Amino acid sequence: MSNEVRDELLTVYAAMILHSDGAEITSERISKLTAATGAKVEAYWASLFAKLCKNQDLNEILSSCGGGGGGAAPAAAAAAGDAGAGDAGAAPAAAKVEEEEEEEGMDFDLFG
Numbered sequence: 001m002s003n004e005v006r007d008e009l010l011t012v013y014a015a016m017i018l019h020s021d022g023a024e025i026t027s028e029r030i031s032k033l034t035a036a037t038g039a040k041v042e043a044y045w046a047s048l049f050a051k052l053c054k055n056q057d058l059n060e061i062l063s064s065c066g067g068g069g070g071g072a073a074p075a076a077a078a079a080a081g082d083a084g085a086g087d088a089g090a091a092p093a094a095a096k097v098e099e100e101e102e103e104e105g106m107d108f109d110l111f112g
Helices: 001-023 027-036 043-053 056-062 071-083 088-106
Strands: none
Touching: 001 071, 001 088, 027 043
């Protein structure tokens, strides 16, 4: 992990700790928390994140993160269920064809 990524993560975690504690997120408090880890973080990170968090609803930001993956699978399954409702054997055949196509892709050789 690069120093820049480490510094950013430490700063983000410090801001999240302050938010979780209900404390105001300031550059001084972020700097204190990152210093308490024993790591030396570039000074601009604390002021950058303090400005970023100012006047923001962090509860809204944190609650809107993640959980977006995998949404298409149930919709695709429902569509397949509607299409094959009259023919019970059609869905397994389609699954088998897709499986065979995936297996064919496994023969790729980077060096050959």
